[in-house]
Amino acid sequence: YQNDGYAVYGLDLDADRIALARTHGFVMDAFHPIADRERLDGVMRQHIPLGQVDTVFLSVVNAKTIELALELVRDGGNLVVFTSAPAGTGVDPSRLYFREINLITSYSPSLSDLKDAAQIIFNRKINVTPLVSHNMPLSEIGQAFELYRAGQAIKIFITMEETP
Numbered sequence: 001y002q003n004d005g006y007a008v009y010g011l012d013l014d015a016d017r018i019a020l021a022r023t024h025g026f027v028m029d030a031f032h033p034i035a036d037r038e039r040l041d042g043v044m045r046q047h048i049p050l051g052q053v054d055t056v057f058l059s060v061v062n063a064k065t066i067e068l069a070l071e072l073v074r075d076g077g078n079l080v081v082f083t084s085a086p087a088g089t090g091v092d093p094s095r096l097y098f099r100e101i102n103l104i105t106s107y108s109p110s111l112s113d114l115k116d117a118a119q120i121i122f123n124r125k126i127n128v129t130p131l132v133s134h135n136m137p138l139s140e141i142g143q144a145f146e147l148y149r150a151g152q153a154i155k156i157f158i159t160m161e162e163t164p
Contacts, residue, residue: 009048011040011068016133017154024130033068053077061085075099082106131155 010021010030021030031040044050055078056069066089069079079101096103109117120126133154136144147153 006054007047009043014151020130020154024127048072051075055080057082059083061089063089066091070095070101073099073101076101078102078104080104080106128155132157135159137161 008027010018010027011033012018012021012030013032015032018030018032021027029043031043033040050071052074053072054074056073057080058065058069059082061081061083062085066085070091073079076099079096081103082105091103095101121128131154134144134147134156136156137159141158144153144156144158148156
């Protein structure tokens with residue numbers, strides 16, 4: 001996805017999410033960091049120079065993702081974290097300090113942000129249908145959670161009625 005001069009690339013370990021991101025134009029391109037390493041390295045050399053990315057979003061935090069994020073983000077750039085990290089996954093604060101990297105955390109969106117997002121979806125300004133991998137009745141919510149935990153679902157739409 002490219003808009004107003006910003007190019008968005010994605011990295012994921014799940015092939016289905018990579019395909020979804022590519023197919024529906026959520027990103028300019030998406031990569032598996034191991035399977036697509038050679039292609040990713042080529043794109044990074046050409047389009048995503050190390051130390052030049054304005055903002056890196058992390059939805060998975062571990063030692064490897066933190067290290068890659070710090071390699072990518074420019075001095076004075078932003079590191080946005082949407083999740084917790086396993087115990088012992090640390091960042092030397094001096095790496096952030098001397099490069100003036102902004103660490104921004106987001107545990108939960110504000111009510112205003114949720115309202116804005118809902119309006120965008122309800123007014124069909126963005127099509128979220130491709131993100132729904134399963135439709136399930138409320139009576140099967142336990143199974144829905146299991147599918148999600150097992151990594152077999154992207155988003156599950158829960159209905160109040162039994163589906164035929």
